[in-house]
Ligand SMILES: NC(=O)C1=CN([C@@H]2O[C@H](COP(=O)(O)OP(=O)(O)OC[C@H]3O[C@@H](n4cnc5c(N)ncnc54)[C@H](OP(=O)(O)O)[C@@H]3O)[C@@H](O)[C@H]2O)C=CC1
């Protein structure tokens with residue numbers, strides 16, 4: 001069985017006397033910075049001048065500096081800016097100011113695995129990758145819980161990189177839930193596959209297909225929204241708490257029979273075949289090449305897709321229905 005690391009396997013003392021620069025204050029950045037600070041770690045946030053998050057981070061009680069200044073005065077540098085900006089920022093604002101023995105860290109392996117960033121060999125390079133969105137990394141930390149995370153060491157200059165990665169993982173609350181050691185390759189390929197085929201791409205297309213089918217057949221769009229999107233969270237909560245067994249225990253026998261008989265007609269052999277192709281395109285670098293080039297020409301496809309998705313009727317109906325549920329925060 002895979003070795004799991006928990007609180008008792010990690011020592012926050014390894015971060016004592018070290019300063020951690022969190023570059024970026026978005027989804028992951030704010031969560032890492034605040035969780036580490038609450039765990040007693042000395043944190044500074046690195047941003048660009050004019051960032052909309054500068055004041056927010058300061059209001060959250062953090063010291064904020066320009067990226068290059070944050071790197072200059074830190075020992076551990078965590079890259080939490082968008083994957084597509086990391087190469088440029090690394091070359092300009094990070095690499096020239098990293099000192100021998102520093103640690104360069106990532107929450108996703110894209111830039112290292114696909115050779116966009118090639119670090120100098122006098123630094124540690126490791127990853128602490130939460131398996132969940134940043135806002136949840138913060139929320140569950142405050143609840144005394146954690147988001148499971150992966151660690152990986154790419155370069156071990158100090159001969160202490162793994163211990164340091166575990167200490168960092170403890171600082172953000174990950175060792176409360178469980179940490180697994182992996183490689184940059186395994187994290188990058190599984191993370192990209194998961195978000196494309198299952199968690200983001202798979203789920204949204206499934207919801208839209210269900211919604212469109214019901215609305216197309218003349219049913220009320222509000223009912224279609226509740227059935228296909230709103231209730232998804234309630235079902236997923238049961239999966240999160242107790243796997244398929246708990247969900248199937250809670251739903252009716254009629255739903256459970258429908259689940260067994262119909263699920264495999266929806267996610268069928270063709271779907272599984274397509275999933276394998278998606279994985280291959282990630283493994284052979286085709287997806288990475290496409291995404292890197294798309295960014296070099298200012299995201300024409302990304303922007304067109306984003307606009308089209310916002311025009312789908314599920315967006316408007318969802319906005320109106322959520323307004324009436326005051327406990328759901330945007
Ligand atoms: N989103 C997630 O939950 C997860 C993300 N990851 C990984 O974490 C990393 C960060 O992603 P994510 O948190 O989504 O990023 P976000 O887009 O949420 O946040 C990016 C942050 O970087 C800042 N930023 C952008 N450009 C620069 C720059 N040139 N110099 C300094 N700061 C800059 C942004 O500033 P401003 O606030 O002004 O826009 C923002 O604060 C990525 O590697 C991603 O793959 C891993 C696991 C989950």
Ligand SMILES: CC[C@](O)(C(C)=O)C(=O)O
Nearest residue numbers: 131132133134191195199
């Ligand atoms: C599922 C998307 C993710 O991989 C994540 C939140 O883990 C991401 O890149 O944001």
Ligand SMILES: [Mg+2]
Nearest residue numbers: 130131132191
């Ligand atoms: Mg992920």
Ligand SMILES: [Mg+2]
Nearest residue numbers: 108191192195
């Ligand atoms: Mg991801």
